[in-house]
Amino acid sequence: MKNRLKVLRAERDWSQSDLAERLSVSRQSVNAIETGRYDPSLPLAFAIARIFALPIETIFTEE
């Protein structure tokens, strides 16, 4: 799965740690998701969408 996490984060001037804190996960988790090494569960993907106030499909797309 591809995602726009890095771009969305940059638009808000958030570090990986900032986003991790908002999601209550580790920075490693954000890094792994952002770089495509780990696909988040549906609940975590929804949490990410909620934080960016965007529909899930505009953040995550099929490769």
Added chain:
Amino acid sequence: MSSIAERRYRAQILILSAVYATLLFGASYVFKHQLVDGPTACLAAVLPALPIIGIFVSIGRYLVDERDEYLRMLMVRQTLWASGFALAISTVWGFLESFGVVAHVEAYAVAILWFGGLGLGSVANRLTFGQDEGRGQ
């Protein structure tokens, strides 16, 4: 930054390791000086196994308590590596031993192999998920 569950797990592992070293030293001492026999000897022999079992329980508790799904997945992968490694080596060794090719090895060696397998799992995590992602034990 590690999670609360991870910090608790690491603290438990440190304490249990210290308890294990103490009990192993104590058990070795009482057997060396023949201070125990019968049921007491059985109890003294079993005591060092208890903190090892405690470590297995700690790992299980960590997997239940860890709220970070990615960190939990890394530990699950490590334990799968550990189980596969320990079972594979002990199975091969068991057959070699049965056919008299190698010497007898005490059964608790499986636990040692399992902990070694956790280390292998950590390396595998690093290779798969990157330099920062391999977890220690």
